[in-house]
Amino acid sequence: MKTASGDPARARRTGPDPAAAVLVTSGAACLSASAVFVKLADIDAGTAAFLRCAIALVPLVPMLLFEARRNRALPWRLQA
Numbered sequence: 118m119k120t121a122s123g124d125p126a127r128a129r130r131t132g133p134d135p136a137a138a139v140l141v142t143s144g145a146a147c148l149s150a151s152a153v154f155v156k157l158a159d160i161d162a163g164t165a166a167f168l169r170c171a172i173a174l175v176p177l178v179p180m181l182l183f184e185a186r187r188n189r190a191l192p193w194r195l196q197a
Contacts, residue, residue, distance in 0.1 A: 155165045181195075 151169070158165075160168075
């Protein structure tokens, strides 16, 4: 059986993508290890929450810029 792209190997492959499984597993490991690092750093909950949000901005801002360029406009809620 051939797919639209004409690659018979893709038509036979079923099940989850191995690369996706590796990414999900490594993400879960990082998330569970974060509690240990917060405990070792001896910081209060407010500081830990702020730092987690600030660190999350590192990958989110480039994604926002990529989407803004792709769509040529920001959503109306994000426009100042």
